[in-house]
Amino acid sequence: MQKIFDDCYELDKRCYEKFDLSEEILMEHAAQGMERAVRDKAAPGSSVLIVAGPGNNGADGITLARLLHGDYHISLYLPYGARSAMARLQLKRVQQLGLDIAGSLAEHPDVIVDALFGAGLSKALDIRGMEIVDRLNGMGGYKIACDIPSGIDPDGNPNPIAFIADKTVTMGALKKALFSDFAKQYTGEIEVANLGLSRSIYEHHTETFLLEAKDFNPPERENPAAHKGDFGHLCVIAGKKSGAAVLCGSAALRFGTGLVTLMSDRQIENRPYSLMQSGDLPENTSAVAMGMGLGVEYDPIMIKSTIIENDIPVLLDADVCYVPWLKKLLEKCSKTVVTPHPKEFSALLKTLDIDDPDVSEIQRDRFGWARRFSEAYPKSVLLLKGANTLIAHENMVYVNPLGTQVLAQAGSGDVLSGLVASLLAQGYTPLNAAINGSLAHALCARNYKGAGYSATAEDLIEEIRWLKPSL
Known part of the structure; x- marks a missing residue:
């Protein structure tokens, strides 16, 4: 975790x-x-285009030109000149080495370094900046962004366009702007550059963390005398679209839950033999999952009262975000995980009388909206789905950046619900269930060997069997 x-x-x-x-x-x-980063990618003698801005981000690029000059064919382009004191100083040094400043963008470089604006961008790119970024994006060659791809604003939004990097070398520490949903297609691989002292000293307190594969803690079974009752009993409430509950329950069972019951007063067709069905909530239920395929008109009065009375851990997804009784459930229960995608989160915020943002507003400031929910409902854990999933609890936000395009399939969210609910049933805290369920979901996608467009929810469930803790 970083x-x-x-x-x-x-x-x-x-x-x-x-x-x-x-x-x-x-x-x-x-x-x-x-x-x-340049030397790792390109052999000496390769051509390197460095586009440097007028401030200290540009000064970083000018300094890079000095370090590479003599080993590489350097083209240093300064479209806005050098204005900051450090940029002027570094420019003087590089000119004393005999490096001429390019009058235009070099053609067909092997490596392109974007050092235009980085984290210092406080306004939209001007016309010249957009033209330069657009030309750089159209070039071949390996692309490296200095600190933050130029055009990305402090909230991680392209403003209005941004440099598309293969690698971003960010300075000193990770920045929030690198982990918005919009930024993901621009950053490429993210690497932190050491600034002269250990990150453990450079960095101080924060309330935002990046999850890594090595943080994954699956429900390993170590007791050879264990039985199914030791691993919880999950009840999945099945609604009109019962297939969603089947996917959720199947994922939960594959992830270690001892027993899974689908609750419905209608016979569920094509139910796997390993999943039980009941018209009532089983007495030994250790967690409940509800919302997937439920239907917004469903009002489980008995279920609500039982969950609230016994404070049963509960995962809430999809259609539950639209129903008024959710507010009472979140206020009364201390072990809840809510797993909306952005459209459902928009409805959730309105249902709970927090605010009424549209999806675009949420996507432009996912961190801010996640924290607003967490402040209003500090007992609940929010798992906001997206390209970079956010998990918020008690004003702390955890970012899972490991998801891939494989997850962009129908039923993928139902599998995620099953993974998180499985861990709730097995005794994980809501926060740890959300973190580890989310990591499991992303790792299943990464481990999938088929074409990225071909994975189904059932394929993800099969991948669960191969998950192991990272060493």
Whole structure:
């Protein structure tokens, strides 16, 4: 798990004031981080185009040009000149080495380095900036962004377009802007450049974290005398579209739940033999999953009262986000996980009288809206689905960036619900169930060996059997 920050200005300031590390020292290390990225990808003698902006992001790029000059064919292009003190200083140094400044963008470079604006972008790209970024995106060659791809604003939105990188070398620490849903297609691989001291010292307190594969903690079974009753009993409420409940229950059973019952007063056709069915909530239920395929007119009065009276852990998904009785459930129960996609989250915020944003507003500020929900319902865990899934609880936000296009299939969300609910039934806390269920979901997608467009929900369920903790 790694720390994420809104920005690194305070972290840099702390380096200057507490550790007597100058701005120039940090800049030299930043450029060395990009230098390693270039040398790892391109052999000496390759052509490298560096497009540097007028501020300190551009100064990083100019410093990189100095470090590479002599080993590579460098084309340094400064469309806005060098305006900051550090940019002018680094430009003077590189010119003293005899490197001429290019008057236009080089054609067909092997490596392209975007050092235009990075985290310093406070407004939309101007016409010239858009033209440059558009031309860079149209070029071949390996593309590296310095700190943050130019055009990405502090909330992670292209403003209005952005550089499309194969790798982003971000300076000092991870930034929130790199992990919006919109930013994912621009950042490529993300690497943190060391700025002259360990990240454990450079970084301080944060309330935002990046999840990694090594954080995955599956429900391993170690007791050879165990029986099915040791691993919980999940009740999945089946509604009009019972196939969603079947997928949820099948994923839960595959992920280790001892017993899974589908609750419905109608016979569920093509129900797998391993899934039980009942018209009532089983007495030994250790968790409930509801919402997937439920139908918004469904009002399970008995289920609600039983869950509230016994404070049964409950996963709430899909159609539940639209029904008024959800508010009472979240207020009364202490072990809830809500798993909406952005459209359902928009409805959820309205249902709970928090606000009435549309989907586009939510997507432009996913972190902010997730925290607003968490502040209003601190006992509940929110799992906001997306390209970068967010898990929010008690003002802490965890980002799962591991999902892939494989998950863009019908039924994928029902499998996720089953994974999280399975862990709830087995005794995980709601937060740990959400984190580990989400990681399992993403890892199943990554492990899938078929074509990216070909995976079905059933394929994801089959992949669960191969999941193991990362060593």
